[in-house]
Amino acid sequence: MKPWIKPTVFVLCLLPLAWLVFALLADRLGANPIEALTRETGEWTLRWLLITLCMTPLRKATRWIWPIRIRRMLGLFAFFYVCVHLSTYLWLDQFFDWGEIGRDILKRPFITVGMLGFVLLVPLAATSTNAMMRRLGRNWTRLHRLAYVVPALGVLHFWWLVKADVRTPFVYALLFVVLMLLRWKPVSLRGSNRGQISNLSP
Amino acid sequence: MTLIRTPSDIDPSEITPESVYRERRRFMQAGLALSGAALLGEAPFAQATVTPFTGLTRSAFSVDESQTEYKDVTGYNNFYEFGTGKEDPAANAHTLRTSPWSVTVEGECAKPGTYTLEDILKPHALEERIYRLRCVEGWSMVIPWIGFPLADLIKRFEPTGNAKYVEFETLRDPERMPGQRRSVLHWPYVEGLRMDEAMHPLTLMAVGLYGAALPKQNGAPIRLVVPWKYGFKSIKSIVKIRFVEQQPLSSWTRAAPDEYGFYSNVNPEVDHPRWSQRSERRIGEFLKRKTLMFNGYAEQVASLYAGMDLRKNF
Numbered sequence: 001m002k003p004w005i006k007p008t009v010f011v012l013c014l015l016p017l018a019w020l021v022f023a024l025l026a027d028r029l030g031a032n033p034i035e036a037l038t039r040e041t042g043e044w045t046l047r048w049l050l051i052t053l054c055m056t057p058l059r060k061a062t063r064w065i066w067p068i069r070i071r072r073m074l075g076l077f078a079f080f081y082v083c084v085h086l087s088t089y090l091w092l093d094q095f096f097d098w099g100e101i102g103r104d105i106l107k108r109p110f111i112t113v114g115m116l117g118f119v120l121l122v123p124l125a126a127t128s129t130n131a132m133m134r135r136l137g138r139n140w141t142r143l144h145r146l147a148y149v150v151p152a153l154g155v156l157h158f159w160w161l162v163k164a165d166v167r168t169p170f171v172y173a174l175l176f177v178v179l180m181l182l183r184w185k186p187v188s189l190r191g192s193n194r195g196q197i198s199n200l201s202p
Numbered sequence: 203m204t205l206i207r208t209p210s211d212i213d214p215s216e217i218t219p220e221s222v223y224r225e226r227r228r229f230m231q232a233g234l235a236l237s238g239a240a241l242l243g244e245a246p247f248a249q250a251t252v253t254p255f256t257g258l259t260r261s262a263f264s265v266d267e268s269q270t271e272y273k274d275v276t277g278y279n280n281f282y283e284f285g286t287g288k289e290d291p292a293a294n295a296h297t298l299r300t301s302p303w304s305v306t307v308e309g310e311c312a313k314p315g316t317y318t319l320e321d322i323l324k325p326h327a328l329e330e331r332i333y334r335l336r337c338v339e340g341w342s343m344v345i346p347w348i349g350f351p352l353a354d355l356i357k358r359f360e361p362t363g364n365a366k367y368v369e370f371e372t373l374r375d376p377e378r379m380p381g382q383r384r385s386v387l388h389w390p391y392v393e394g395l396r397m398d399e400a401m402h403p404l405t406l407m408a409v410g411l412y413g414a415a416l417p418k419q420n421g422a423p424i425r426l427v428v429p430w431k432y433g434f435k436s437i438k439s440i441v442k443i444r445f446v447e448q449q450p451l452s453s454w455t456r457a458a459p460d461e462y463g464f465y466s467n468v469n470p471e472v473d474h475p476r477w478s479q480r481s482e483r484r485i486g487e488f489l490k491r492k493t494l495m496f497n498g499y500a501e502q503v504a505s506l507y508a509g510m511d512l513r514k515n516f
């Protein structure tokens with residue numbers, strides 16, 4: 001892997017947040033900046049989750065190694081953005097009114113699902129080190145299948161929070177389905193077997 | 203408790219203080235400057251001309267709270283006919299043609315017909331009313347509307363005893379209302395009020411805000427303002443008024459009956475499945491405020507709903 005790839009991706013991942021901070025300070029987030037901040041960080045969380053899921057198919061399609069090498073960092077960025085997203089909700093939206101937050105989690109399905117997504121991301125972030133990977137062995141792979149569950153919850157969270165116009169969550173749902181299909185054996189085998197088949201043919 | 207207050211029982215503090223008036227003038231001037239900019243081809247708002255109203259009377263119903271900035275009142279809107287994003291109406295509403303404009307009056311009344319906007323407006327003295335506006339999404343504004351009581355308009359059409367409700371319709375014109383090309387909602391947008399709600403002195407037909415004609419994104423040329431109900435009840439760009447016996451089916455109720463009821467009175471005790479309604483963010487403020495029963499108009503309107511279960515009739 002080229003040595004510049006990882007630091008470049010790192011900086012790229014920080015750019016949306018940097019822009020948000022700048023826009024907030026420069027009063028460029030419109031009439032309701034707190035809502036804009038919550039929405040932007042939420043949407044970026046979902047984007048990072050889906051971009052993370054692109055890495056394995058990208059590796060298979062191109063045989064480049066770097067997509068696998070930056071996959072963990074991308075996943076951690078998704079976690080980082082969801083932490084900012086959750087903080088804007090807990091602090092700027094609810095001002096740490098735990099009673100109200102508790103009621104929201106229990107009563108508002110979109111918050112319930114978002115919270116579940118966050119809770120499931122925590123063990124993924126916590127077990128992302130090499131040491132943890134070694135310690136957990138095969139269980140690590142099993143645990144990290146949650147990386148497919150969380151974006152699904154994220155899409156549902158988005159779907160349930162829009163009032164009537166589901167176009168944007170629909171696009172994310174579609175992207176998610178495509179990314180899952182690429183992992184489905186009949187689809188993925190075609191790609192990865194092509195090499196083998198040509199090897200076998202005399 | 204008095205329902206309708208006469209001028210003598212209005213607290214002097216409720217009358218708009220001079221400083222607010224001066225501030226408002228500043229906004230009007232800003233508006234005029236904007237229209238100048240618009241003529242030069244650099245329209246920051248979807249609004250070509252700003253004609254200031256003169257000779258407005260002050261209303262006893264105005265609230266004495268700081269007004270939401272003009273740029274936010276005209277730049278952060280829900281008007282799905284021009285797109286579902288909050289900035290879409292300001293960006294797209296310039297295509298709406300507001301003149302000529304006419305309003306068709308139908309149903310249970312003695313004087314149905316199609317009236318030009320001029321006919322509609324002629325007999326009414328315009329007044330300014332500074333009202334709170336609470337959106338079902340948990341944000342609020344304070345807006346100085348210009349208009350006249352809907353009751354005065356309704357009386358002219360002489361509704362019959364069968365007129366139990368008033369139904370309103372927004373213009374349907376997918377050519378000029380690009381949001382109507384997709385069926386996010388059932389078009390035309392329909393809203394309704396019970397007759398006594400429509401006749402209530404707080405219910406306003408608005409033709410302007412901040413001292414000038416309504417910008418298109420705010421529902422030009424004529425819209426409803428019902429300050430104790432969630433904002434979506436205050437239907438914009440009205441072309442039809444129908445007096446009916448049956449409770450009208452409004453567009454949002456039709457889209458999600460368990461979320462948007464016919465009454466949709468602002469009520470901090472009754473949650474929407476998506477949003478707690480206990481508090482709200484006043485646009486321009488950092489901390490949230492507690493939401494008030496009937497958006498702070500309980501003294502005037504609570505009696506309309508005496509004996510009703512507001513949890514059921516949400």
Ligand code: HEM
Pocket residue numbers: 035038039040041042043044045046082085086089093111114115116117118121150153154155157158161
């Ligand atoms: C994996 C976890 C999560 C993902 C992927 C996610 C994603 C999103 C997305 C895509 C949006 C919509 C952005 C838009 O409208 O453009 C959003 C909005 C929102 N999310 Fe999340 N979110 C997550 C977790 C959470 C959690 C844990 C909470 C709070 C408990 C939360 C609270 C909210 C709120 C309050 C909104 C804004 C709703 C509104 O403005 O009406 N989210 N989120």
